[in-house]
Every structure is written in C-alpha cells, then in structure tokens.
Amino acid sequence: MPWEALTEALEALAPAQQIGVILPNSVPFAALAPFLPQLSLVAIAFPAYADGRGFSLARQIRRADFTGEIRASGPLIADQFAYALSCGFDTIELPEASAARQPVPQWLHARESFSATYQRGYEATERNILDQRRAAKAAGRLAAERA
CATH class of the missing domain: 3.20.20.70 (Aldolase class I)
Structure with a gap:
C-alpha cells in the first residue's frame, strides 16, 4: 500500500x-x-x-x-x-x-x-569501535601505571 x-x-x-x-x-x-x-x-x-x-x-x-x-x-x-x-x-x-x-x-x-560498528547503540552484544579503542587505551594506561 x-x-x-x-x-x-x-x-x-x-x-x-x-x-x-x-x-x-x-x-x-x-x-x-x-x-x-x-x-x-x-x-x-x-x-x-x-x-x-x-x-x-x-x-x-x-x-x-x-x-x-x-x-x-x-x-x-x-x-x-x-x-x-x-x-x-x-x-x-x-x-x-x-x-x-x-x-x-x-x-x-x-x-x-x-564485526563492529562505528555508531553506538546498534549492536546489543558488541561495543562500537570507539568504545573498544577507549577501553584498550585505558587498559594500556593501567598496565603502564602498574609497571
């Protein structure tokens, strides 16, 4: 219609x-x-x-x-x-x-x-690429502080 x-x-x-x-x-x-x-x-x-x-x-x-x-x-x-x-x-x-x-x-x-998107809120189970990059940077900083 x-x-x-x-x-x-x-x-x-x-x-x-x-x-x-x-x-x-x-x-x-x-x-x-x-x-x-x-x-x-x-x-x-x-x-x-x-x-x-x-x-x-x-x-x-x-x-x-x-x-x-x-x-x-x-x-x-x-x-x-x-x-x-x-x-x-x-x-x-x-x-x-x-x-x-x-x-x-x-x-x-x-x-x-x-396997990932740039936009937030599209995949319920996956973080978007930006969030993945931020998490990797934060993990890298945390590892550097502990070293």
Missing part, C-alpha cells in the same frame, strides 16, 4: 487487521509513528544507494518497539547489508539490475565482513 493511501486504507479495515505500507525515505518518523500499531510491514524506498535517510528511519521505527517486518527497497549495495541489519531491516528488496550485479553469495559475505 502506498504511503499516500494509508489513512484511507486503515479506516476501511477492521481494528484487528494489519497491513503493510511502502513509504519514501523522506517521510518523518513522527508522521508514521501513530500508524505503527496497525502495520505488519514497513517498506522504506531508497531512491539511490547513497541516500541514507532510510537507515535512520528504520532505526527510529525499531526504537519505537515495532516488531513487524522492515524492508529496504531500492538499489542498495552489498557493503550496506550489515549496517542495514543493525539498523533494524529484516529484508532487502533489490531491483533486478542490482541483484544481477551482486548475487546472494556476495551479500552473505558482506554481512559477515563487519
């Missing part, structure tokens, strides 16, 4: 029914938030791989405790896969031309290539 038709479609549904929406990555989270309880899928359109607004939107949606599927739709590249997953995306829908250039094995390899 396109973003522009969401309000009308939700009014026509029974209260317990849920639907999915395709929205531009330029939609502010505040505009989407009231609809989240009635959505089972949020597909965020990426007009280009270099337009990262969809990553921020996905992160805001997950932080609002949305448990449905979040899908990135557009010409992303495999190098963005690990970051997309850490932002809260469940699936990536690629145009045929993009999928032909980077087949599934390339995406799976890219997912495993990154």
Whole structure:
C-alpha cells in the first residue's frame, strides 16, 4: 500500500487487521509513528544507494518497539547489508539490475565482513569501535601505571 493511501486504507479495515505500507525515505518518523500499531510491514524506498535517510528511519521505527517486518527497497549495495541489519531491516528488496550485479553469495559475505560498528547503540552484544579503542587505551594506561 502506498504511503499516500494509508489513512484511507486503515479506516476501511477492521481494528484487528494489519497491513503493510511502502513509504519514501523522506517521510518523518513522527508522521508514521501513530500508524505503527496497525502495520505488519514497513517498506522504506531508497531512491539511490547513497541516500541514507532510510537507515535512520528504520532505526527510529525499531526504537519505537515495532516488531513487524522492515524492508529496504531500492538499489542498495552489498557493503550496506550489515549496517542495514543493525539498523533494524529484516529484508532487502533489490531491483533486478542490482541483484544481477551482486548475487546472494556476495551479500552473505558482506554481512559477515563487519564485526563492529562505528555508531553506538546498534549492536546489543558488541561495543562500537570507539568504545573498544577507549577501553584498550585505558587498559594500556593501567598496565603502564602498574609497571
């Protein structure tokens, strides 16, 4: 369902029914938030791989405790896969031309290539690179003081 038709479609549904929406990555989270309880899928359109607004939107949606599927739709590249997953995306829908250039094995390899992030708050079990560096420096200072 396109973003522009969401309000009308939700009014026509029974209260317990849920639907999915395709929205531009330029939609502010505040505009989407009231609809989240009635959505089972949020597909965020990426007009280009270099337009990262969809990553921020996905992160805001997950932080609002949305448990449905979040899908990135557009010409992303495999190098963005690990970051997309850490932002809260469940699936990536690629145009045929993009999928032909980077087949599934390339995406799976890219997912495993990154073990840490630069941003805080994306991985629940791992510290980000900055925190790891700070901890290493502090441990080095502590070892030097004891020597």
